[in-house]
Structures are given as structure tokens and as C-alpha cells.
Amino acid sequence: MKRPYYLFSSGRLKRRHNTLALEKMTGERQPDDAPEDEALPSAEADGARTPFPVESVDSLFLFGEVDINSKLITFLxxxxxxxxxxxxxxxxxxxLYPRDNLLSGHLRVQQAQFYLSSKKRLVLAQAFVEAALFNIERVIKYYQPRLEGEARTAAQVTLQALTRDREALPKTTDIPTLMAVEGRIRDRYYQLWPHFLGENVTRLFPFNKRERRPPSNExxxxxxxxxxxxxTTVLRQIYRTALDPTIAFLHEPGDRRFSLSLDIAEIFKPLLVDRAIFRLLKTGxxxxxxFEKHLGGCYLSEAGRKIFVQHWDERLSQTVQHRELNRKVSYERLIRLECYKLVRHLNNPVHEPYQGLHMWW
Structure with missing residues (x-):
């Protein structure tokens, strides 16, 4: 069975016969933005190789400093x-994206037409935001009974605002308004995090507001x-379909990014990212x-990233009983199913209208 491989070691990734091998480096990776950096390897490979069968590789996540050549790119x-x-x-x-092997000219044309039609695009954008808000609501409702006093009241006030905004989504007339609604609710949701995490965790990880470039704290x-x-997990699943990851509906398509991944990721952040963070911090x-500080920002260290990625991989393999398929489905498979739902909507919006995933567990 194929699975993603997460490589934290630095070195040179090679094709070895009909499989893959990482020839590791002995030195430590240096920051990419160092003034003296010349885009050369931070250290030489020491010859020690870690092979892994290509038949088991679904995708590669490279967190180390990895050298590759054209032969390896061709093989991948x-x-x-x-x-x-x-x-x-x-x-x-x-x-590094392989040549498309699930091409569908018809679907790509349909996807572009839905983007170009302001009415059709708005319907899909509303569905993405509605599902994201619903799943945020599920997370808040999970923690609310465990809160007391002002914390419980704050959660209730946020739930009321969220319900109003979610019910008003069909009345929105443009994408910027939708983005503003989602951003406003998410900001209020983040303000509840110290209550969800508890005093002991909040003392170690103070949190006032969401800050991105760069992250201001842990x-x-x-x-x-x-x-x-x-x-990137959503992008990996989009790649397994005929969808074009650059044509989105909620986020504006732009250069150098796969905007459709941003659309679908909004639905899964409360389920996958937020719950993972709560679990890892509350268990210690x-x-x-x-964490480490650099150039005014705060970042996970390599050891921290390894812990998060291991938990992430385990979380993706967790299963739930699917109510329509009547079988257990992994969280990762839910993302693929979401892509298939979008494909069906693009092909037949009347009989297969898209509704984003609503957590039922």
C-alpha cells in the first residue's frame, strides 16, 4: 500500500536500480536566507544510504536539504x-509535480467556465465557507460543555455570531464579503483557543491573535x-483527480500557487490542523x-516538526464510519472524496450540487 514519505535528513536523493535511496549528509542544514549562502550543499554526502521501495511511495515531503538531478526527476x-x-x-x-496523467479537457473547460461565471463561482465559494464555518462550530460545541464561567459565555456568544453569519451566507453577493465573514469568525474562534487549551498550556503558549508572516510566537x-x-495534503489528493489545482473559486487564482488547495483546505483545517494542535499541546x-526564534519570527524546530508530522500522518490514517458509503473511511480519503464531489458538481450542478464536508462525529 502506498503512503507519503517524510524526509527530514539532508543529502542526495537518488534512483538506485528501480527504487529510491537517500545518501545522507554529515553536516547540519544551514538557513536558506543566510547572506553567505551560494545555493551549494551545506555539507558533503557521507555515502550512507537509506533505501526505500518506490512501489510504496505515494508522495515525498522533503524537510531536509535534498539534492536531486534530472534523472531522479524523470524517475519520479x-x-x-x-x-x-x-x-x-x-x-x-x-x-515537483509529475506530468498530468488524469487529463480531462472537458473538466478543465468546465472548471474555467464556473470560475468565469460570477454566479456559479459564488455558489461554490459559499459552499466552501459554509462547510468551514460548520466545522469550526463543531469544534466549539465539542469544547463548550467543558468550559465554565466567562469562558463558556464567550463560546456561546461566538456560536451565536457564527450561526447568524452561516445562515446569512446565501445572501452574500460577492467573494470579498465571503472572505471577510470567514475571517471575522475565524478571528473570534482563535480568541477562544486559550479557553480550549486551559491555563497550564496557555501559560506556556500565550496567544492573542493570528499573525502569519512571520509567525510571532509558538x-x-x-x-x-x-x-x-x-x-500540501489537499494538493496531493487533487493531483489524483482530473481537477486543475490552479483554478479556484473562493481564493483568487494567482501566480505560483495552487489556489484550489486553499479552497478545500479551509474545510479541513478545523478537523485536521486545529485538533492536532490541541492534542499535541495538551499532552505535552x-x-x-x-521552537526557535529567527529574524523576528518564531518557528518549529526540526524536532518539533518531526513530532507534528508523525502525529499528522497518524491522524490522516484515522477512520470514521461514512454515513453514505456505509464503510470506514480515513481522514485522508475524505479529502479525495471532497475532490470527487467537486468534480460531480462541475459536470452536473443540477443533480450533483456540491456541499462541503460537515463533520458528523
């Missing part, structure tokens, strides 16, 4: 294996890294020692 392309690259601070930077760093993992698996 032949095997249909995408590779996702992250910089020294754990920020997603690029994707909790912001966790959110940024988790969102980045969600984005990630602590202040797993």
Missing part, C-alpha cells in the same frame, strides 16, 4: 510521485506549519523547547 515523473519541498523554517516552498508557528501541511508532546 514516470512513477507519478509528487515531491513537496519545505525551507529551513518548515515553510512550504515548491512542488502557537502562531504551529498554526502556520499545520496549515501548510493541510495545503510539543513544548516550548521545540
Amino acid at each position: 515523473g514516470q512513477q507519478g510521485i509528487p515531491a513537496f519541498f519545505y525551507d529551513y523554517y518548515g515553510n512550504y516552498t515548491a512542488t 502557537l502562531n508557528a504551529l498554526i502556520s506549519f499545520g496549515n501548510s501541511m493541510c495545503y 508532546e510539543i513544548s516550548p523547547k521545540h
Whole structure:
């Protein structure tokens, strides 16, 4: 069974016969933005190789400093294996994307037409936001009974505002208004996080507001890294369909980004990213020692990223009983199913209208 591989070691990734091998480096990776950096390897490979069968590789996530050559790129392309690259601070930077093998000219035309039609685009954008708000609501309702006093009241006030905004979504007339509604609710939702995490965790990880570029503190760093993992995980599933990841409906398509991944990731952040963060902080698996400060920002250290990625991989393999398919489905498979739902809507919006995933567990 194929699965993603997460490579934290630095070195040279090679094709070895008909499989893959990482020839590791002996030195430590240096920051990518160092003034003296000349885009050369931080250290030489020491010859020690870690092979892994290509037949088991669904995708590669490269967190170390990894050298590759055209022969390796050709081999990955032949095997249909995408590779996702992250910089020294754990920020997603690029994707090595194999040549499309599930091309559908009809679907691509339909996807473009839905984007170009303001009415059709708005319907899909509303569905993405509605599902995202519904899943945020599920998270708040999970924690609300565990809160007391002012914390419980704050959660109730946020739920009331969320319900009003979610019910008013069909009345919105443009994408910027939708984005503003989603952003406003998410900000109020983040204000509840100290209550969800409890006094002991909040004392170690103070959190006032969401700050991104760069993350200002440990909790912001966790959110940024988790969102980045969600984005690339969604992109990996889009690649397994005939959808064009650059044509989106909620987020504006732009240069150098796969905007459709941003659309679908909004639905899964509360389920995958937020719950992962709560779990790792409340159990103490990630602590202040797993962060480092650099150039005014705060980032997960390599040790912290390893812990998060291991938990992330385990979370993606968790299953729930699907109410329509009547069988257990993994969280990762739910993302693929979401892509299929979008495909059906694009082909037949009347009989297969799209509704974003609503958590039922």
C-alpha cells in the first residue's frame, strides 16, 4: 500500500536500480536566507544510504536539504510521485509535480467556465465557507460543555455570531464579503483557543491573535506549519483527480500557487490542523523547547516538526464510519472524496450540487 514519505535528513536523493535511496549528509542544514549562502550543499554526502521501495511511495515531503538531478526527476515523473519541498523554517516552498496523467479537457473547460461565471463561482465559494464555518462550530460545541464561567459565555456568544453569519451566507453577493465573514469568525474562534487549551498550556503558549508572516510566537508557528501541511495534503489528493489545482473559486487564482488547495483546505483545517494542535499541546508532546526564534519570527524546530508530522500522518490514517458509503473511511480519503464531489458538481450542478464536508462525529 502506498503512503507519503517524510524526509527530514539532508543529502542526495537518488534512483538506485528501480527504487529510491537517500545518501545522507554529515553536516547540519544551514538557513536558506543566510547572506553567505551560494545555493551549494551545506555539507558533503557521507555515502550512507537509506533505501526505500518506490512501489510504496505515494508522495515525498522533503524537510531536509535534498539534492536531486534530472534523472531522479524523470524517475519520479514516470512513477507519478509528487515531491513537496519545505525551507529551513518548515515553510512550504515548491512542488515537483509529475506530468498530468488524469487529463480531462472537458473538466478543465468546465472548471474555467464556473470560475468565469460570477454566479456559479459564488455558489461554490459559499459552499466552501459554509462547510468551514460548520466545522469550526463543531469544534466549539465539542469544547463548550467543558468550559465554565466567562469562558463558556464567550463560546456561546461566538456560536451565536457564527450561526447568524452561516445562515446569512446565501445572501452574500460577492467573494470579498465571503472572505471577510470567514475571517471575522475565524478571528473570534482563535480568541477562544486559550479557553480550549486551559491555563497550564496557555501559560506556556500565550496567544492573542493570528499573525502569519512571520509567525510571532509558538502557537502562531504551529498554526502556520499545520496549515501548510493541510495545503500540501489537499494538493496531493487533487493531483489524483482530473481537477486543475490552479483554478479556484473562493481564493483568487494567482501566480505560483495552487489556489484550489486553499479552497478545500479551509474545510479541513478545523478537523485536521486545529485538533492536532490541541492534542499535541495538551499532552505535552510539543513544548516550548521545540521552537526557535529567527529574524523576528518564531518557528518549529526540526524536532518539533518531526513530532507534528508523525502525529499528522497518524491522524490522516484515522477512520470514521461514512454515513453514505456505509464503510470506514480515513481522514485522508475524505479529502479525495471532497475532490470527487467537486468534480460531480462541475459536470452536473443540477443533480450533483456540491456541499462541503460537515463533520458528523
